[in-house]
Amino acid sequence: MIVMKFGGTSVANFEAITRTISIVESKLTSRPVVVVSALSKVTDLLYRIADAASAKDAKETASLLGQLRMRHINLAAELLEHSPSLKENAIGRVNEICDALDGIANAVCALGELSDRNKAIIISNGELLSSTVICFAMNAKGIRTNFIDARQMMITSNDYLKGEPIEEEICARVPAMVESAYSGADAVITQGFIGSNLDGEQTVLGRGGSDYSASLIGMAIEAEQIEIWTDVDGVRTADPRKVQNTLSLERISFEEAAEMAHFGAKVLHPLTIEPAVKKSIPIYVLNSMNPSGKGTAILRNELIEDGVKSVSFKESIRVINIFSMKMINTSGFLRRVFEIFSENKVSVDLISTSEANISVTVDASQKIDKVVEQLSEFADVIVDDDKAQVSVIGKNIVRLNGMLKKTFTPLRKCNVYMISQGASFVNISFVVDREELTEVVQELHRHLFEHPEELETF
Numbered sequence: 001m002i003v004m005k006f007g008g009t010s011v012a013n014f015e016a017i018t019r020t021i022s023i024v025e026s027k028l029t030s031r032p033v034v035v036v037s038a039l040s041k042v043t044d045l046l047y048r049i050a051d052a053a054s055a056k057d058a059k060e061t062a063s064l065l066g067q068l069r070m071r072h073i074n075l076a077a078e079l080l081e082h083s084p085s086l087k088e089n090a091i092g093r094v095n096e097i098c099d100a101l102d103g104i105a106n107a108v109c110a111l112g113e114l115s116d117r118n119k120a121i122i123i124s125n126g127e128l129l130s131s132t133v134i135c136f137a138m139n140a141k142g143i144r145t146n147f148i149d150a151r152q153m154m155i156t157s158n159d160y161l162k163g164e165p166i167e168e169e170i171c172a173r174v175p176a177m178v179e180s181a182y183s184g185a186d187a188v189i190t191q192g193f194i195g196s197n198l199d200g201e202q203t204v205l206g207r208g209g210s211d212y213s214a215s216l217i218g219m220a221i222e223a224e225q226i227e228i229w230t231d232v233d234g235v236r237t238a239d240p241r242k243v244q245n246t247l248s249l250e251r252i253s254f255e256e257a258a259e260m261a262h263f264g265a266k267v268l269h270p271l272t273i274e275p276a277v278k279k280s281i282p283i284y285v286l287n288s289m290n291p292s293g294k295g296t297a298i299l300r301n302e303l304i305e306d307g308v309k310s311v312s313f314k315e316s317i318r319v320i321n322i323f324s325m326k327m328i329n330t331s332g333f334l335r336r337v338f339e340i341f342s343e344n345k346v347s348v349d350l351i352s353t354s355e356a357n358i359s360v361t362v363d364a365s366q367k368i369d370k371v372v373e374q375l376s377e378f379a380d381v382i383v384d385d386d387k388a389q390v391s392v393i394g395k396n397i398v399r400l401n402g403m404l405k406k407t408f409t410p411l412r413k414c415n416v417y418m419i420s421q422g423a424s425f426v427n428i429s430f431v432v433d434r435e436e437l438t439e440v441v442q443e444l445h446r447h448l449f450e451h452p453e454e455l456e457t458f
């Protein structure tokens with residue numbers, strides 16, 4: 001069995017879904033479990049619906065709900081044009097899902113109160129709608145496809161908006177559900193991103209979480225491989241939206257991919273690699289707009305050569321600088337600091353320390369008010385909001401000759417704030433002013449990948 005995950009752009013509209021169905025059709029002998037995201041931009045739309053409803057903006061809420069419903073009805077009508085009875089059933093199902101959503105959004109709007117629990121219910125609808133329409137479209141193409149409701153197998157903690165998967169539950173439920181859905185079918189389809197807690201209440205895995213769902217399902221069924229179908233030719237040397245002339249990477253290691261994703265490469269959700277590694281399942285990142293392309297294979301570390309693979313970056317970070325004279329010669333100071341981060345569930349990316357100062361970076365999406373308040377009880381705290389983080393990633397780069405020179409020489413004109421060289425030898429990260437990020441990343445990419453010979457002249 002294989003897992004094939006299709007992201008938002010791969011299921012954006014009639015053309016994309018038609019292409020995606022042909023890709024699945026070409027793999028039926030491998031018994032695919034198809035995992036889909038919401039149609040492109042639909043999750044954003046659902047967030048807007050949640051915001052409008054909680055702001056008691058009934059007009060905006062109704063207008064956005066109408067857009068959501070019409071987009072899926074029109075899509076179903078287009079895809080099922082030649083199968084009238086399937087079309088009627090599909091539109092009926094879309095209407096049922098949208099009616100339930102309207103009910104909850106209107107209730108939120110009347111009260112002007114939005115709990116995380118209700119927000120999770122609202123934003124789950126993108127995947128429910130896309131998988132419903134695509135399941136009908138696959139059947140209309142003659143691919144007998146059964147639908148699995150991911151909420152019955154993707155079991156998570158009670159964190160409604162960022163549920164932590166409970167792997168034992170998932171591994172106990174997924175294989176049986178997939179096996180039974182496969183009876184009399186050529187393929188099965190389910191949703192990425194969504195799940196439920198042990199009480200059956202809806203949860204989601206966090207933005208971009210469909211990759212993580214695919215990997216968890218792959219782990220649970222011990223899939224031969226996990227395919228992540230997206231809108232780029234595999235994993236590249238940098239984000240092509242930021243950097244020109246990026247190169248496609250034929251193969252990278254699990255560790256390199258995990259570091260790239262963790263340090264900002266949006267092509268994979270940061271936790272995607274973990275479940276696959278547990279069962280040593282290769283992951284392929286492929287382009288649904290260019291299905292014959294090779295893409296990128298993510299494989300066991302031993303199969304991958306040393307060397308620089310990518311420049312990743314995080315644009316939205318905060319640097320928290322903690323100053324205290326008490327730190328000097330005091331044991332237990334660091335423990336106290338990091339306990340505060342841990343208690344508030346704020347995860348830290350980079351750390352650097354000097355005699356009376358600790359600086360850490362955190363993702364800007366995390367709420368840090370309480371951390372700052374608690375740290376301020378025994379230290380001076382300054383938060384910088386105008387910085388960005390850059391990481392050079394590749395197997396054993398820290399051991400490569402002249403790597404620090406190669407990394408920092410192109411940056412000689414800008415300020416570099418924190419430098420961290422991971423003990424894993426895979427990652428050199430540092431902080432720069434956000435306004436210089438684009439130039440820094442492009443210069444670094446140029447010198448590391450496009451014109452390494454220019455470095456010799458420095």
Ligand code: ADP
Pocket residue numbers: 006007008009010037208229230231232234235236237238239240241264265266267268310
């Ligand atoms: P999907 O909707 O298929 O999950 P995403 O938008 O989440 O797609 O991820 C694909 C995007 O990731 C690409 O369009 C690209 O801009 C971005 N990206 C960031 N870093 C990289 C990288 N190193 N290689 C390839 N794509 C990257």
Ligand code: ASP
Pocket residue numbers: 007008037038043044126192193206207208209210211
């Ligand atoms: N649809 C969800 C999101 O936009 C999950 C995903 O696409 O991976 O975040």
Ligand code: MG
Pocket residue numbers: 007208211266267268269
């Ligand atoms: Mg994604």
